[in-house]
Structures are given as C-alpha cells and as structure tokens.
Amino acid sequence: MNQRIDLLPVDEQQNHHAREAARHSISWPVNLAPASVSYQSDGHVLILGNEHHARLAARALEGQGPTSVTLVFTEAVAEDETPQDDDLLSATAHLTHHVLLRDQLRQLRIEGHLGQFSVTLMKDGTALDLARALAGLAHFDAILDLGRSPLLTLELPPPGYVAMPWTAVDRDDQLEAFAGLVGEFDKPRYFQINKELCAHSASGKVGCTRCLDVCPADAITSHQGRIESWVEIDPFRCHGVGSCSSACPTGAIQFRMPETHRQQETLLAWLEAYRKAAGTAPVVRFGEAEDLSGEGDTPGHVLDVPLQELGAAGHDQWLTALAGGAAQVRVQCHPGMPERLTDFIDDQLTQAWGLLRALGHCPSRIQRLDAGDTGARDALPSEAPLTDEALTFGSTNKRERLNIVLDRLSRLGEPDGQRHGLGGNAAYGNIDVDQNACTLCLACVTNCPTPALAAGEDSPLLSFREADCVQCGLCAQSCPEDAIRLMPGFLADAARSERRVCHEEAPFECIRCGKPFATVSTVESIKTKLADHPYFSGDAMARLEMCEDCRVKDIWHEMARNPDAQLKV
Numbered sequence: 001m002n003q004r005i006d007l008l009p010v011d012e013q014q015n016h017h018a019r020e021a022a023r024h025s026i027s028w029p030v031n032l033a034p035a036s037v038s039y040q041s042d043g044h045v046l047i048l049g050n051e052h053h054a055r056l057a058a059r060a061l062e063g064q065g066p067t068s069v070t071l072v073f074t075e076a077v078a079e080d081e082t083p084q085d086d087d088l089l090s091a092t093a094h095l096t097h098h099v100l101l102r103d104q105l106r107q108l109r110i111e112g113h114l115g116q117f118s119v120t121l122m123k124d125g126t127a128l129d130l131a132r133a134l135a136g137l138a139h140f141d142a143i144l145d146l147g148r149s150p151l152l153t154l155e156l157p158p159p160g161y162v163a164m165p166w167t168a169v170d171r172d173d174q175l176e177a178f179a180g181l182v183g184e185f186d187k188p189r190y191f192q193i194n195k196e197l198c199a200h201s202a203s204g205k206v207g208c209t210r211c212l213d214v215c216p217a218d219a220i221t222s223h224q225g226r227i228e229s230w231v232e233i234d235p236f237r238c239h240g241v242g243s244c245s246s247a248c249p250t251g252a253i254q255f256r257m258p259e260t261h262r263q264q265e266t267l268l269a270w271l272e273a274y275r276k277a278a279g280t281a282p283v284v285r286f287g288e289a290e291d292l293s294g295e296g297d298t299p300g301h302v303l304d305v306p307l308q309e310l311g312a313a314g315h316d317q318w319l320t321a322l323a324g325g326a327a328q329v330r331v332q333c334h335p336g337m338p339e340r341l342t343d344f345i346d347d348q349l350t351q352a353w354g355l356l357r358a359l360g361h362c363p364s365r366i367q368r369l370d371a372g373d374t375g376a377r378d379a380l381p382s383e384a385p386l387t388d389e390a391l392t393f394g395s396t397n398k399r400e401r402l403n404i405v406l407d408r409l410s411r412l413g414e415p416d417g418q419r420h421g422l423g424g425n426a427a428y429g430n431i432d433v434d435q436n437a438c439t440l441c442l443a444c445v446t447n448c449p450t451p452a453l454a455a456g457e458d459s460p461l462l463s464f465r466e467a468d469c470v471q472c473g474l475c476a477q478s479c480p481e482d483a484i485r486l487m488p489g490f491l492a493d494a495a496r497s498e499r500r501v502c503h504e505e506a507p508f509e510c511i512r513c514g515k516p517f518a519t520v521s522t523v524e525s526i527k528t529k530l531a532d533h534p535y536f537s538g539d540a541m542a543r544l545e546m547c548e549d550c551r552v553k554d555i556w557h558e559m560a561r562n563p564d565a566q567l568k569v
Contacts, residue, residue: 015300018279025273029258035189037235041115041141043067043182049146050075053166055092064179070135071097113236114160142181155338156217158237190240197252199472201229202447207472211244216338242312243344249427249470251398257308261396268324284321287332315352316402323408324391327381334371347424354422358492360414386412415492427470430487433502437483439521444475460519461504467497512550
C-alpha cells in the first residue's frame with residue numbers, strides 16, 4: 001500500500017459541486033449554548049515594571065477605565081531611559097507605590113485570573129498579601145507587567161494578565177484593551193471531565209499525566225487528597241486550546257466546542273456525501289476556523305475542518321479521515337502557536353506517521369501544512385483514497401472508536417506484524433508479567449482504568465487485551481510484587497485485539513470446607529510474610545489456609561475453648 005497510484009483526471013468543477021453538497025447535507029456542529037464562566041472586574045489595577053514605565057502607563061490609563069492603580073517597581077530604570085520629569089511625578093504622585101528588591105522579587109507569587117488576582121510576597125516564612133498591604137483591597141482585578149522579563153512566564157497567561165514592553169509597537173492598542181478590562185465578562189467552559197474514565201490516579205498512585213504535560217496555560221492541576229489524586233481544569237485560566245482533550249487516551253477530558261465524537265461523525269458524513277455527489281480525490285484539511293475563514297476559495301477537492309482550536313483534533317481524528325475515504329490529510333499550523341501546542345502537534349504527527357508505516361501505508365498521507373502555503377494547500381493528493389466504503393461507529397467511547405479506525409486501516413493495508421516505537425508518551429503498548437513473581441492478587445485489575453486487564457470468572461487468572469491499554473502505568477505501580485513491566489510500542493498484528501492470559505494458577509481450596517478462595521502462591525506469600533506475627537503463631541497459622549467464613553468460625557471456637565484468647569484479637 002506504499003506504492004503511488006496514478007489518479008484519473010480530476011474534474012474540479014464537479015468537486016466544487018460535491019463539496020457544497022457535502023456541506024449542505026450536514027452542518028458543522030456548533031455548541032449554541034455552551035456552559036460559561038463569568039469574570040467580574042471592578043477595575044483595581046496593578047502595574048509592574050521600572051518606575052519610569054510604570055508611571056507612564058499609569059498616566060496613560062488615567063480616566064480610561066481603571067478604578068484604582070497600584071504601582072510596584074520591579075526593576076531599576078535603565079541608564080539610557082529618558083529621565084523622569086516633574087510633570088510625570090506630579091501626575092502620578094497620588095498613586096500607591098512600592099519598590100521590590102531583587103531578593104524580594106524572587107519571592108513574589110502571582111495567582112488567579114481577571115477579577116481575582118492574588119499577589120503575595122513571602123516574608124519571614126509568611127505570605128504578605130500586597131493587595132491588602134498596599135491598597136487595602138481583597139485582590140487585584142488586572143495586572144499590567146511592563147518588565148523586561150514577565151513575572152509570569154506562561155505561554156498563555158491567565159485572562160487579565162497583560163505583559164508587554166513599554167516600547168511595543170502596538171502599545172497604545174494594548175493599553176486601550178487593558179483599560180477595557182472593567183465590568184463583567186463571559187467565556188465558554190470549554191471542557192468537561194469524566195473522572196470515572198481518568199487514568200491519572202488510583203489507590204494513591206499517579207499514572208497518566210498527558211493532559212498536564214501539554215497544557216500551555218498551566219490550567220490543569222493534579223490535586224492530592226488523603227489517598228487519591230485527581231485532575232482539575234481551572235475554567236477561568238483555560239484558553240480552550242484543546243490539546244488536553246486530544247492527548248487524553250481514554251476520553252476522560254471532553255472538548256465541548258464541539259464534542260470530539262460529533263466532529264468525527266460530521267467529517268465522515270461529509271466524506272460520504274462528497275463521494276455520493278461524484279467528488280474525487282478528497283483532501284481533508286484541519287485548521288482553525290479563524291484562519292480558514294480569512295482565505296479565499298480553495299479547490300473543490302479540499303474539505304476544510306474548521307476547528308475552534310487546532311489542538312482539538314489529534315492523530316485519532318486525522319486517521320479517521322483516511323479510514324473514512326480521504327486520500328490525504330493536511331494539518332495547517334500558523335505562526336504564533338504556543339510552543340507546547342506546536343510540540344504536541346509534532347508529537348501527534350510522529351505517532352500518526354508511525355502508525356501508518358506499521359499498517360503498511362505511506363506516511364505522506366498525513367502532512368503538516370504552514371498557513372499561507374497555497375501551493376501545498378491546493379495540491380492534488382499523490383495517492384487515491386484507501387476506500388470508498390462508509391465508516392460508522394457504534395460507540396462514543398474514544399478508545400473504542402480509535403480501535404475501529406485502526407482495524408479498518410489494518411484491513412486496508414499490509415501490517416508487518418512487528419512492534420513499532422512511536423516516541424514521546426504514546427498510549428500504545430503491551431505489558432510483561434513475571435509469572436514467577438505474580439500472586440494473582442489482582443491489584444492491577446482493580447486499578448486499571450480501562451478493560452485492558454481482567455480477572456478470570458471461574459478460575460484465578462490475569463488476562464490482557466493490548467488494544468485497550470493506554471500505558472498509564474497504574475498496573476505496574478500498584479503491583480506489590482513488582483511483577484509488571486510496561487512495553488511501549490504499537491503492535492501491527494491482529495493479536496493486539498485478542499485477549500491473552502498473562503498468568504493462571506489452580507485455586508487454593510479451604511482446608512475446612514473445600515471452597516476455593518485464593519491461589520496457592522497468594523496463600524504461600526501471606527504465610528511467609530506473617531510467619532513471625534504473634535497472632536498467627538502455632539496452630540493459628542492454619543487460619544491463613546481457611547476461607548473467610550471458616551477463619552471466623554475457628555476464631556470463635558478458640559475463644560469458646562479459651563476465653564483468654566480474646567486478648568489476642
């Protein structure tokens with residue numbers, strides 16, 4: 001399937017007609033009434049930077065919207081800066097100001113978002129709230145950082161935090177926009193989390209951290225409870241980049257603008273309608289709606305997927321397009337993307353190319369496209385579509401849908417039967433179980449967030465289905481015998497979808513009633529570990545070979561024979 005196929009001449013007029021027919025058959029899904037979060041800003045502003053620039057900004061903002069302005073000087077005025085004049089000092093003399101020393105600057109902490117910024121300075125082991133100490137306020141509503149290096153180094157800072165040098169070309173426009181950050185503002189709540197599907201934590205162990213790793217706004221945090229950890233997305237700091245949803249292997253994080261499964265179904269419906277209208281050589285281009293809307297008309301064979309954010313579609317959706325009949329997929333990137341989003345897209349491309357190679361397809365079926373490259377955008381695909389059969393899903397589960405796509409691509413290609421490393425933190429792989437160490441305690445099954453690991457119904461065994469494994473590592477971490485090792489990589493073989501037995505033992509039967517209740521290795525392991533325990537000394541050691549019912553009966557019989565035995569309970 002790697003050889004190029006000579007395409008028949010393409011009728012672009014017919015393709016235009018087919019594309020319009022596809023678009024009219026079903027509209028791109030839009031969440032018309034998304035849940036939202038509200039910001040309330042009363043206009044209490046904090047300006048950071050050297051004294052000269054901070055006072056200039058304060059004077060420029062006077063009468064433009066802010067209710068109060070507090071100045072904190074975080075840098076010395078450069079020698080080549082224009083010296084402060086008396087008029088500037090006079091105009092800003094009434095403003096509260098404070099000078100931070102270099103050592104104090106290292107202890108400055110900024111948290112929050114528009115309408116709720118907390119700025120604290122650690123002093124003698126305690127946190128000094130600058131809003132209360134300098135301005136008598138509960139918080140600052142917005143922050144203007146004019147420092148040479150912003151105090152918040154996030155790729156996407158929280159709403160209400162504006163960092164710019166005073167010499168910025170668009171300074172006046174940015175100051176005007178900053179002055180307008182007063183009042184009430186709403187924005188969508190971009191995501192929802194299904195904690196039942198989350199592979200982040202179980203039994204006090206931390207597993208998957210993919211969403212934490214890719215968020216350019218640091219809006220996702222892991223919270224540690226008394227035992228469990230869980231992931232939360234701060235809706236006030238979230239910019240809706242979408243990479244967390246695409247990186248989540250189980251679908252626990254669901255993008256809502258629109259939902260991932262609605263995007264997939266609409267794309268497949270477009271491809272089917274395009275074929276029915278006699279369209280040929282379809283190329284699916286994933287890009288941000290704002291970028292796509294600013295372009296002129298494109299050739300009829302190019303079907304655009306208008307994403308809210310580029311990160312809202314990962315390699316699972318790109319492969320869906322190929323499995324649904326697209327000849328090629330192009331992912332359009334644009335200048336100014338956050339570095340972590342760029343890295344994420346590159347990682348997803350690497351995974352997609354690796355999967356295509358493993359399944360016997362040409363990696364060039366998925367290409368990265370730079371915005372403005374009209375030649376690459378409009379080019380005809382070099383290969384024909386893999387199929388003209390419709391692809392349907394019977395589930396909204398993300399992993400199940402991905403497996404359906406991979407199975408379709410496997411049937412259409414020539415899988416080599418080998419395991420392929422996909423780099424990064426790809427959610428594909430096997431596990432190796434040390435049968436000599438495993439006692440079939442099944443802690444791994446209890447903590448596995450997917451159906452990958454399962455226990456036997458009628459006999460003690462551990463089984464595994466690789467297609468369901470997301471390589472979170474919770475099984476290996478929860479194993480008390482260190483008997484499980486992760487084996488990353490995609491297996492290009494039908495065995496990936498088959499359930500296999502990793503370890504099996506005969507059941508251990510209760511020495512009193514004969515009921516099977518554990519495995520031989522489990523009982524032997526417990527007896528070894530409790531050999532020196534006073535409660536199981538002498539004949540009491542035999543209780544470890546009894547089921548739970550017989551063990552209780554034996555204890556009561558012993559206490560009836562010897563009441564002093566109660567002191568040992």
